Amino acid sequence: EVQLVESGGGLVQPGGSLRLSCAASGFTFSSYWMSWVRQAPGKGLEWVANIKQDGSEKYYVDSVKGRFTISRDNAKNSLYLQMYSLKAVDAAVYYCARELVRGVMIRDKYSYSYLMDVWGKGTTVTVSS
């Protein structure tokens, strides 16, 4: 069964740090881009960061640049999100998601579209003193 399981969430004080993990199983983890997506309480989805299969490319939303670091260990089938200088606005459920690339025809041209087809159940981060 294809599965993603997040862990590492918890209560942290403002300015503190936390490391989230995502354990992948049931698929060849090293073949996929992976993303972190978060959802603040009662709010919508916000994409946070993603990482290429070999870890050579990483992208972040502006609000976490310089504070969060995404990484992966393909030998352990694991994705990580190291979070520093946490703020109240970072409080959310954090989901990891697999990015699947699908070849599609767009305007008569063969293109690659990225989609998040497998999601974990999420881990909750609370930032409070």
Next chain:
Amino acid sequence: DIQMTQSPSSLSASVGDRVTITCRASQSISSYLNWYQQKPGKAPELLIYASSNLQSGVPSRFSGSGSGTDFTLTISSLQPEDFATYYCQQNYNTPYSFGQGTKLEIK
């Protein structure tokens, strides 16, 4: 960065109704647009990718269309299990971005 705007933010409808949700991008994103469904307390699930392609296992009552800046998600005949929140998401470039969501409620 690309901003995604959905309308309406909430919608009341009845079982059997045809429903359309709109998503607009702040710049052209070609057809790099995905739709997700999220039920309370659950992770999102992919419905549609590349604007109009139905994800495997998703019922055919769901359909998507559009290109450039304007996109729609249509549910042809609402079923009880369709009452949820729907999000569009662009994958034209990073940072990826989601619409604010459309909550579909039972009338």
